[in-house]
Amino acid sequence: MRTKWEAKIAGTGHYVPEKVLTNSDLEKIVDTSDEWIRSMTGMVERRVASKDQASSDLAYEASIKAMEMAGVKGKDIGMVICGTVTPDHMFPTTACILQNKIGARGCPAFDMSAGCTGFIYGADIARQYVENGIADNILVVGVETLTKIINWKDRNTCVLFGDGAGAAIISRTQSTDISKIIDSEIMADGAFGDLLIMEAGGSRMPASEETVRENLHTIQMQGNKVFKHAVKSMALVCEKVLKRNNMDSHSIDWVVPHQANVRIIDSLAKRLKVDKDKVIINIEKYGNTSASTIPIAIDEAIRANKIRKGDIVLMTAFGAGLTYGAYLVRI
Numbered sequence: 001m002r003t004k005w006e007a008k009i010a011g012t013g014h015y016v017p018e019k020v021l022t023n024s025d026l027e028k029i030v031d032t033s034d035e036w037i038r039s040m041t042g043m044v045e046r047r048v049a050s051k052d053q054a055s056s057d058l059a060y061e062a063s064i065k066a067m068e069m070a071g072v073k074g075k076d077i078g079m080v081i082c083g084t085v086t087p088d089h090m091f092p093t094t095a096c097i098l099q100n101k102i103g104a105r106g107c108p109a110f111d112m113s114a115g116c117t118g119f120i121y122g123a124d125i126a127r128q129y130v131e132n133g134i135a136d137n138i139l140v141v142g143v144e145t146l147t148k149i150i151n152w153k154d155r156n157t158c159v160l161f162g163d164g165a166g167a168a169i170i171s172r173t174q175s176t177d178i179s180k181i182i183d184s185e186i187m188a189d190g191a192f193g194d195l196l197i198m199e200a201g202g203s204r205m206p207a208s209e210e211t212v213r214e215n216l217h218t219i220q221m222q223g224n225k226v227f228k229h230a231v232k233s234m235a236l237v238c239e240k241v242l243k244r245n246n247m248d249s250h251s252i253d254w255v256v257p258h259q260a261n262v263r264i265i266d267s268l269a270k271r272l273k274v275d276k277d278k279v280i281i282n283i284e285k286y287g288n289t290s291a292s293t294i295p296i297a298i299d300e301a302i303r304a305n306k307i308r309k310g311d312i313v314l315m316t317a318f319g320a321g322l323t324y325g326a327y328l329v330r331i
């Protein structure tokens with residue numbers, strides 16, 4: 001479909017809490033080892049939010065940096081989208097809290113619950129609004145404080161997750177600008193929702209003494225089944241988007257995949273026939289920060305001058321739902 005306007009990523013930012021939790025620290029909490037975590041996941045350490053830090057606090061720090069890079073103020077923001085499964089509260093949304101913190105007024109603000117695909121889902125929607133001429137600048141954030149919903153007695157999950165926030169400003173651009181969002185696609189397969197779930201706290205299973213006792217307000221995951229779906233679904237959506245744009249792996253300068261497991265990333269690179277040197281990986285520093293992994297990784301790479309203006313970047317994620325998506329841009 002031909003659109004009236006073009007959109008681009010005008011700025012990025014990220015923030016991670018100061019507290020570091022290493023694999024060796026985890027050895028003291030559950031029956032695990034640094035060697036197992038490194039070889040099975042690629043993770044070495046992750047960040048943990050302090051007791052008084054909620055998701056909107058992390059999101060604010062990342063957003064301010066992205067707004068500075070894009071040269072926009074709160075009053076210029078036409079929409080706030082917050083990809084998160086760890087909102088400050090069930091309501092109001094974290095996006096509304098963030099809107100107030102950054103000094104944006106009146107614009108729509110909403111959370112996007114798509115698990116680890118939250119940022120890609122949000123960025124896809126932002127693109128549509130900018131391309132249709134409805135908004136000029138949209139703030140999209142991926143933010144999680146997953147360490148607050150972890151069962152610290154479950155070694156299958158507690159070693160995997162960390163806290164952090166990444167943000168991007170999606171802005172209207174001129175057709176003469178080489179930077180632009182080329183294409184994107186978001187998908188879901190609800191039949192596999194049980195593989196990755198926080199069972200209690202919603203209307204199906206309201207909070208009770210029993211749900212707390214049974215640890216049902218924490219992440220439950222069938223890791224090996226999620227693993228298989230992850231590679232298949234990310235490869236499928238990436239190939240779909242590339243094909244639609246007459247592109248292949250040779251057309252891409254960088255792949256920025258969701259950082260859930262280095263073995264998933266390796267398998268995906270192989271499936272896409274992308275050289276590993278072209279894949280941005282920072283999982284060793286932050287673990288899986290869910291919706292935040294992609295905007296954190298892309299911001300780090302841009303600020304390190306690794307990803308440069310004009311580079312073609314393919315982002316892809318999968319997460320609870322199961323959801324998945326791909327986002328193809330020229331930076």
Ligand code: ACO
Pocket residue numbers: 031032033036037040041085115116117155156157159196221222223224225226227230260261264288290318319320
């Ligand atoms: N330390 C030591 N041993 C462990 C640990 C640990 N932390 N965790 C599990 N094990 C053991 C298991 O108990 C099992 O032992 P057993 O053979 O004696 O029963 C053995 O390791 C193998 O367990 P599997 O779960 O079969 O191992 P697998 O190869 O699947 O790796 C892992 C586990 C790393 C979790 C992997 O499945 C994975 O990364 N899955 C994808 C998870 C993911 O991507 N989630 C992202 C979504 S997050 C979101 O959307 C919010």
